[in-house]
Amino acid sequence: MIAVVxxxxxxxxxxxxxxxxxxxxxxxxGWARGTQHGSDG
Structure with a gap:
């Protein structure tokens, strides 16, 4: 019981x-994919 809790x-x-x-x-x-800041145009 305690292990479940x-x-x-x-x-x-x-x-x-x-x-x-x-x-x-x-x-x-900067390791997360798709988070290039400032690259929208």
């Missing part, structure tokens, strides 16, 4: 906090 909690934190934070960091570093 911690599994759901860790999965929720991973989806809601860690993945968006990594995406923001990758966007700042």
């Amino acid at each position: 911690f599994g759901l909690l860790s999965a929720t934190l991973l989806v809601l906090l860690v993945i968006p934070a990594l995406y923001v960091l990758f966007d700042d570093w």
Whole structure:
């Protein structure tokens, strides 16, 4: 029972906090695809 609770909690934190934070960091570093700033014309 406790393992299920911690599994759901860790999965929720991973989806809601860690993945968006990594995406923001990758966007700042220029690693995210399709985010060429200032190349619209």
